Amino acid sequence: MSELSSHGSWPSPISAADVARGVRAIAFPSIVGDEVWWEEARPEEGRRTIMRRAANGTVTDLLAAPWSVGSRVHEYGGRSFRPVPRRDDKALVRMGVVFVNSPDQRLYLLEHGSSEPVPLTPEPAAPAALRHADPVLGPDGRSVLCVREHHAGGTVRRSIVSVPLSGRGANDAAAVREVASGADFYASPAPSPDGSRLAYVRWNHPKMPWDGTELRMGLLTDGGLTGEYTLRGSSEESVVSPVWNSPSTLYVASDWPGWWNLYQVGLTGPAIALYPAEEEFHAPPGRLGDRSFCVLDSGKVVALHGDADMVPGVYDPDTLDLAPVDTDLTSWSMLDTDGRGLVAVASSPTVPQSLVRLDPVTGRVEILHRSVETMPDPAYLPIPRKVTLPGRYGASVHANVYPPTHPERSPEGPAPYVVWAHGGPVSHSTVAFDPVKAYFTSRGIGIVDVNYGGSTGYGRSYRKRLDKEWGVVDVEDVTAVARALVEEGRADAGRLAVRGPSAGGYTALSAVTGDVFACGVSYFGVADLLGLARTTHDFESRFLDSLVGLLPGFVERYRERSPINRTSEIEVPVLLLQGLDDPVVTPDQAFAMATALGERKVPYALVEFEGEAHGFTGERARRESLEAELGLYARVFGFEADVPPLELATEPPAPRPEPEPEAVDEAEPLQTPPGGVSAASVVGPEEIEDTESAQGSAAEPAPAHEN
Numbered sequence: 001m002s003e004l005s006s007h008g009s010w011p012s013p014i015s016a017a018d019v020a021r022g023v024r025a026i027a028f029p030s031i032v033g034d035e036v037w038w039e040e041a042r043p044e045e046g047r048r049t050i051m052r053r054a055a056n057g058t059v060t061d062l063l064a065a066p067w068s069v070g071s072r073v074h075e076y077g078g079r080s081f082r083p084v085p086r087r088d089d090k091a092l093v094r095m096g097v098v099f100v101n102s103p104d105q106r107l108y109l110l111e112h113g114s115s116e117p118v119p120l121t122p123e124p125a126a127p128a129a130l131r132h133a134d135p136v137l138g139p140d141g142r143s144v145l146c147v148r149e150h151h152a153g154g155t156v157r158r159s160i161v162s163v164p165l166s167g168r169g170a171n172d173a174a175a176v177r178e179v180a181s182g183a184d185f186y187a188s189p190a191p192s193p194d195g196s197r198l199a200y201v202r203w204n205h206p207k208m209p210w211d212g213t214e215l216r217m218g219l220l221t222d223g224g225l226t227g228e229y230t231l232r233g234s235s236e237e238s239v240v241s242p243v244w245n246s247p248s249t250l251y252v253a254s255d256w257p258g259w260w261n262l263y264q265v266g267l268t269g270p271a272i273a274l275y276p277a278e279e280e281f282h283a284p285p286g287r288l289g290d291r292s293f294c295v296l297d298s299g300k301v302v303a304l305h306g307d308a309d310m311v312p313g314v315y316d317p318d319t320l321d322l323a324p325v326d327t328d329l330t331s332w333s334m335l336d337t338d339g340r341g342l343v344a345v346a347s348s349p350t351v352p353q354s355l356v357r358l359d360p361v362t363g364r365v366e367i368l369h370r371s372v373e374t375m376p377d378p379a380y381l382p383i384p385r386k387v388t389l390p391g392r393y394g395a396s397v398h399a400n401v402y403p404p405t406h407p408e409r410s411p412e413g414p415a416p417y418v419v420w421a422h423g424g425p426v427s428h429s430t431v432a433f434d435p436v437k438a439y440f441t442s443r444g445i446g447i448v449d450v451n452y453g454g455s456t457g458y459g460r461s462y463r464k465r466l467d468k469e470w471g472v473v474d475v476e477d478v479t480a481v482a483r484a485l486v487e488e489g490r491a492d493a494g495r496l497a498v499r500g501p502s503a504g505g506y507t508a509l510s511a512v513t514g515d516v517f518a519c520g521v522s523y524f525g526v527a528d529l530l531g532l533a534r535t536t537h538d539f540e541s542r543f544l545d546s547l548v549g550l551l552p553g554f555v556e557r558y559r560e561r562s563p564i565n566r567t568s569e570i571e572v573p574v575l576l577l578q579g580l581d582d583p584v585v586t587p588d589q590a591f592a593m594a595t596a597l598g599e600r601k602v603p604y605a606l607v608e609f610e611g612e613a614h615g616f617t618g619e620r621a622r623r624e625s626l627e628a629e630l631g632l633y634a635r636v637f638g639f640e641a642d643v644p645p646l647e648l649a650t651e652p653p654a655p656r657p658e659p660e661p662e663a664v665d666e667a668e669p670l671q672t673p674p675g676g677v678s679a680a681s682v683v684g685p686e687e688i689e690d691t692e693s694a695q696g697s698a699a700e701p702a703p704a705h706e707n
Helices: 016-021 437-439 460-466 475-486 503-511 530-537 543-547 553-560 588-599 621-637
Strands: 026-031 037-044 047-053 060-063 079-086 093-100 107-110 132-135 141-152 157-166 179-181 183-191 197-203 214-221 224-233 238-244 249-254 261-264 293-295 302-307 310-316 321-324 331-338 340-345 356-357 365-369 385-390 397-403 415-421 446-451 491-501 519-521 574-579 604-609
Touching: 026 079, 026 340, 026 356, 026 397, 037 079, 037 340, 037 356, 047 093, 047 365, 079 132, 093 132, 107 157, 132 157, 132 183, 141 183, 157 183, 179 183, 179 197, 179 214, 179 224, 183 238, 197 224, 197 238, 214 238, 214 604, 224 249, 224 261, 238 293, 249 293, 293 331, 302 331, 385 475, 397 475, 415 475, 415 503, 415 621, 437 446, 437 621, 446 475, 460 553, 475 491, 475 503, 491 503, 491 621, 503 519, 519 621, 530 543, 530 553, 574 588, 574 621, 588 604, 604 621
Parallel strands: 026 331, 310 331, 415 446, 415 491, 491 519, 519 574, 574 604
Antiparallel strands: 026 037, 037 047, 047 060, 079 093, 093 107, 132 141, 141 157, 157 179, 183 197, 197 214, 214 224, 238 249, 249 261, 293 302, 302 310, 310 321, 331 340, 340 356, 356 365, 385 397, 397 446
C-alpha cells in the first residue's frame, strides 16, 4: 500500500477510549483570595462535580456521586455554582458553595467542611420544573440572586429570584422572593457595590441574546425592584454582562458598533466606548454566567478580545491603553476575579483546557489544573492553520485547517479531509486542543473546521449573513472550503466528508445533497425544520424565525430546506448519531431521516444512545460514536482502520411502537420527545460539549443547537 493510499491507516497511539475518558472539562472558575473553585466533568461517571484548590495547592472534589452540578435553564444552562462566605461560631469566614444539582435542578448549599449538601429551594411539583442558573451573592450576604425557570401547565416562565441561604426556601416556597419578572428571558443579575440597585439583562421572543437585549436597572428593596428603566440596548443591540465599576457606573459589552466592544454606562446619560476596535471583547451570550471581562480593585479591566479565539489584555482607564498579556495560550474564556487575583479557562493547540491564574500586574500566567492528566505525544498533535478563503460571490469564509499529523508519515499529497461544521449555528470553533481532531489527524485524515457565515467572533454583519439563509450560506461555505483545499492540492476530491453536531449536523445533512462530499456524519442533527419548530425547547422556539422565516408564511421554505425532504438528492452514505433523551433535537428526527434514507436504498447507519441528551457526556457514547465515524470513513475512503468498517443498512429501520398515553401533570416540563423511543438501537453494528470536541457536550455549548 502506498503512503498516499495509506492515509487513514497510519498507526496512532490515540484511541477512541482515550479520547472518551481522558478529558475532564473545566468550566466557570471562581476565585477568592488564594482559593479557587471550578466545575469539572466526570465522563466516566456521567456527571459533573465542583473542585476546590486550596492555598497550599491541594485539590479536593467537593461532591461525591451521585451529586452532579449543572443547570438546565434554557436547556444549555451555564454557571451552576457560586462560593459564598459563611461565618462559624467563632465568627471566622469560611467559604461554602451554592450549586444547582443537575437531576432535580434545585439549589443546594454545601457548607465548608461538610460532605452533605442541604436544599435551598423547594421541591417542584414535577421533576426539574423549577430550574436555576447563574447564582450571585445578594447584597445582604445572606441570600443569592439567580435566574429561575418555572415549567408549569405547558408554559415556561422566567424571573430573577432571591434565595435565602438559611434554607427556609426549601420548605417555604414564599421565602424564595421574586425580584424581577415579566420578560421572556433573564441573565446576569448584578447588585451594585452598595447594595442599593440591581442591574440585569433581559430579552423577549423572537429575539435571541445575540440579536437584541436590554440592560435594565432598578432600586433593590425588600419587596423587589422599583423604578426600573432601560439603560442600554434594543431589539437590534446585544448588551451583555453588566459589571459594576462604582456604585453609579457599570461596564458592559455591546455590539452597537457591529462588534461586542466595552462601554461605560452611568445611571443616566450616554454610554462611553472604552476601547473601540473591530474585534470582539465578549464571547457569544449563549450560556448564562459566561463572562469575558473583569474589573479589578485598581480600576483596570482585564478583557478577552480577538475573533473566535480570544486572548487577554489589561485596559487602563487612565491611559486608555490595552496592554497585551504575553501568553502562548491561544483560546481563553470564563474570567473571574475577586478584585485582585484572576482565573480563567485557557488552552492552545498543544495545551489542553486548563484552569489558569493570571497576575494582572506582572502578566504572569500559571497553570493550576489541566483537564487531561496524560497528554498524547505532541508529535501526533495537529497544529492548525487559520485561513480566510473565498466563498460564493466573493464572501470571505474563516476556517482552521488541521493537516494529517504523524511523526513517521508525511502529510504531503492530497489526503482525505473531513469538513467540520460547528453547532450553533450562531457559535464558533476555536483552535483549542481537541483530542477528537487528533484522533483523526494522527491516522492521516485531515480536518478543516469552518466558521461559516453566521459564526460569532467576526462581528455582527458576519453573524447576520445567516439571517433567513440557514441551510444555504452555511452549506455554501463548507462546500467552498472543501473545494478550496482540493484546488490547493491538500485534499483528495474523491475523499471528502462533512460532519457536524446539532446545527452542524443539519449543515452536514444538507451538504451531502450536493456532489462534493463522499459521505456525511450527523451528531444529533436537525433533519426536519418543521419538526424542529414543533418540538424544540422554549429558548430556541423562535430562533427559526430569523434563521429561516416566520411561520406559517414560509412553510414551503422550511420544507425545501429540510434534509428529510431532499433524500432524493442524497447518493452517499450517512451516519446518524443520536441521544434518546435529547430535548433540543428530539430523537424522532434521526429516526425519520434513517427511515427516509432506507426507503430510497441510500446506505446509512443509525446509532442511538440511551441516557444521552443534546451532547454526548457518557464515556460509552463518546467512544462508540468516534469508532463508528472512523469506521464510516474506512468503508467509504477504502482504507484499513483499527476499527471495523461501519456496516450500513439500505432498508428502513423497524417501525417504532406508539407511546402509551400518559396522564400529564400540569407542571410537567415542555417538549417531551415524541416517537416513543425507549431503548438504544443500532441499525447495522454500530461543546464533552461542542466547545471541546464538536460531538456536543456544553463548554460549551454553546447553544442554539450547539450542544
